Amino acid sequence: MQVQAYPSWPPSPAGSRQSMSIISTFLHLLLLALPIHGIDVDLDNDDSVVMTARVLAEGVRHYYTGDRPGGIPGYLPPPYYWWEAGPMFGSLIDYWFYTGDSTYNNIIIQAMLHQASETQNFMPANQTRVEGNDDQCFWALAAMAAAERRFTDPPPDQPQWLTLVQGTFNSQAARWDMETCGGGLKWQIFRFNKGFNYKNTISNGCFFNIAARLATYTNNHTYAVWAEKTWEWVQRIGLITPDYYFLDGTDDLKNCSQLNRNRWTYNAGIFMLGAAHMYQFTNGSEIWKPACKTSSTPSTSSSTKAPTSSTNPPAKPTTNAQPTSSPSKPTSRAGWPPRCKFAPSRRRGSCPSCAPLPPAPPAPAPSAPTARSARRSGMSASSRAAQGWGS
Known part of the structure; x- marks a missing residue:
């Protein structure tokens, strides 16, 4: 199954070792929840699913500044x-x-x-x-x-x-x-x-x-x-x-x-x-x-x-x-x-x-x-x- 989604950057959080079918389900639901805007993912391909999850996790990391100098651990910056x-x-x-x-x-x-x-x-x-x-x-x-x-x-x-x-x-x-x-x-x-x-x-x-x-x-x-x-x-x-x-x-x-x-x-x-x-x-x-x-x-x-x-x-x-x-x-x-x-x-x-x-x-x-x-x-x-x- 091929799903093309273009999440706004940086992407929102994704869930992601126990079963690729579960993470595929999760990923599919998540992509449906995101605004359309740029990741190709094949939900029948383990490597594709993991790679997409990695991209989404990197996007989450982009949001977070709490571990940086002057930041408060656990805080997201405004307006979150x-x-x-x-x-x-x-x-x-x-x-x-x-x-x-x-x-x-x-x-x-x-x-x-x-x-x-x-x-x-x-x-x-x-x-x-x-x-x-x-x-x-x-x-x-x-x-x-x-x-x-x-x-x-x-x-x-x-x-x-x-x-x-x-x-x-x-x-x-x-x-x-x-x-x-x-x-x-x-x-x-x-x-x-x-x-x-x-x-x-x-x-x-x-x-x-x-x-x-x-x-x-x-x-x-x-x-x-x-x-x-x-x-x-x-x-x-x-x-x-x-x-x-x-x-x-x-x-x-x-x-x-x-x-x-x-x-x-x-x-x-x-x-x-x-x-x-x-x-x-x-x-x-x-x-x-x-x-x-x-x-x-x-x-x-x-x-x-x-x-x-x-x-x-x-x-x-x-x-x-x-x-x-x-x-x-x-x-x-x-x-x-x-x-x-x-x-x-x-x-x-x-x-x-x-x-x-x-x-x-x-x-x-x-x-x-x-x-x-x-x-x-x-x-x-x-x-x-x-x-x-x-x-």
Whole structure:
């Protein structure tokens, strides 16, 4: 199969020793998520796949300046957000795993340990005033991948990858909010940040994901209990619909009675991987089998414009908007399905329990874009301020 793609330079992160078919799948999805612009890759040729992954990894390295004089390890330069570096390093860990190329291992270790913070849970002092639960968890997902992949261990006097994931999990479990909506994680950690009263799907999905993966990694049932609790809450509130559409979030000031129906593929992807781990942990429980329908869920995250969804009209386009974070959403989701090889769907290359989904439900009344969707769509700071959202 010949795929010609011309990703804008430098390219976005790519995943990349266990199976060329898996990296081919990942690479195919990634290339579909990139703007069209200059790499020829033959997905049936191992050398071609590895070479393309190498080119993409070099592009990621071009973005990153945190290991250079004056740079901060783990930081991407403006206009990129702090959270985006977490998935970037996670993708470089995948690249090492699939190709055996350790070129970037040292900078990965340096960056992740620097951002791990003294509290060993990815809450560095210079981010804590603006950091959300999802931001924190995106870094923990990279550490979880490092543990699962048996990536190079940190020095003995430094926290190990599992410690960092557990630290993140413990801090987020302590934030489980029973005061409103019968549970759930808020988007924001601190009350003074806009969006504190928003319980969004990605924050809860990230928490579900690391709980499920910690369960399979440690064989500790406590993590599985938390994963089940989170899934059940998101489902009860309606953020997971009966047809496995994943909605954006809900306002806890209204007791989560009104849902923001914007949809992003990374919500589907993060729940799909977590559900695959729960399927494995429970030895094939039927509860988790239908969750692989998320692999087919239509979404709108491939849009790099102002927030839109297939059920809502487009938000008014903003000026001064060169999107930097919305393109990372489909890339994030592209990295998760190939890891689900132990789920029932992966045993035969496709998901036998995932019948084609019905058409999207009728469009509800338009809802306003969320703070996070505004940030990740590339909405300018002035536009966000005009909407009443923080940066």
